[in-house]
Amino acid sequence: MKKLALAISAIALGAGPALADHHEETPGRDFSGVYGGSYTCADGEHGFYLDLSTVTPMDDHWMVSGTLGLFPTLAGTEDGAADVAGSFAVSGTVSADMQIELEPGEWLVQPPRYGAAHLTGELSMFSEGQWQIEGKPIVPGMPDLCSALVATQFLPAHAQAE
Numbered sequence: 001m002k003k004l005a006l007a008i009s010a011i012a013l014g015a016g017p018a019l020a021d022h023h024e025e026t027p028g029r030d031f032s033g034v035y036g037g038s039y040t041c042a043d044g045e046h047g048f049y050l051d052l053s054t055v056t057p058m059d060d061h062w063m064v065s066g067t068l069g070l071f072p073t074l075a076g077t078e079d080g081a082a083d084v085a086g087s088f089a090v091s092g093t094v095s096a097d098m099q100i101e102l103e104p105g106e107w108l109v110q111p112p113r114y115g116a117a118h119l120t121g122e123l124s125m126f127s128e129g130q131w132q133i134e135g136k137p138i139v140p141g142m143p144d145l146c147s148a149l150v151a152t153q154f155l156p157a158h159a160q161a162e
Helices: 002-025 027-031 157-161
Strands: 033-041 044-057 061-071 086-095 099-109 118-127 130-138 146-156
Touching (some): 033 130, 044 086, 044 157, 061 099, 086 118, 118 146
Antiparallel strands (some): 033 044, 033 146, 044 061, 086 099, 099 118, 130 146
């Protein structure tokens, strides 16, 4: 039994670095985490929060899900429309060329008279080990209502575990 345990340990130790190297090369591990930034709509600037909590590698893309939040900013308008806070579940994909597409899910906190939007954008490296999303929310029926979304990963998932 000891020989079997030693053989399994030796195999595991031998496979460890190769698995770790492959894991390091997988961008999915790196782009999961928490992002913060803002976007602009006709009613002003909104704060933006995205927690990509689940990233599942597929053959040619990644399935992602998490929580998207919006909140007031100092640059938001005074009329109350941009002074909202809420959050909803999101799910979608990140393609091999780093295009992100998120669909809205169930509201967790829904502001009055406010609808959830789709999100489309591109992931790119912001700095060493951090990602940035540039894109825009797509409001159903009003695709040009919002623009200029920029959000930077400030808490990578691997940093949360440390």
